[in-house]
């Protein structure tokens with residue numbers, strides 16, 4: 481059985497939802513370095529090797545600011561998983577994630593992760609951040625580097 485570590489977000493954006501570990505990239509970091517740091521800050525473990533899995537674009541209502549989110553997977557970690565100020569961690573069966581308590585886009589691309597198929601997706605949410613009004617999910621051979629720009633002529 482494949483297990484996946486998710487964290488229950490205890491504060492801030494997405495509070496009350498199970499999610500992967502992540503956050504904003506800091507100045508001077510690559511996206512991958514930012515992902516590694518966020519995993520460490522939020523779960524206590526070090527993940528040396530990260531596999532790029534997908535890229536997501538989110539927009540909310542009429543907010544002109546979108547969010548580009550890069551999804552990585554890791555098959556191994558060093559250290560002990562701990563609860564942190566931001567996340568309460570729990571292992572889940574990869575085939576039975578708690579989608580009812582996750583961001584609503586997750587169920588729409590998770591299958592690509594299970595199949596190890598890279599993907600590029602975009603979701604236009606209502607202003608309430610709950611309902612998805614429009615979506616596009618595509619398997620890709622090569623992950624786009626500037627997804628939010630590339631998708632202008634795509635979705």
Ligand SMILES: COc1nc(N)nc2c1ncn2[C@H]1C[C@H](O)[C@@H](COP(=O)(O)OP(=O)(O)OP(=O)(O)O)O1
Pocket residue numbers: 492493494499500501502503504505518538547549583584585586
């Ligand atoms: C809108 O749909 C989303 N779906 C999924 N699966 N994940 C999302 C969605 N919107 C945001 N996220 C992810 C992206 C990040 O991994 C977290 C949010 O990160 P956070 O706000 O905690 O960023 P930090 O830099 O850690 O913030 P602090 O400075 O407050 O620690 O959710």
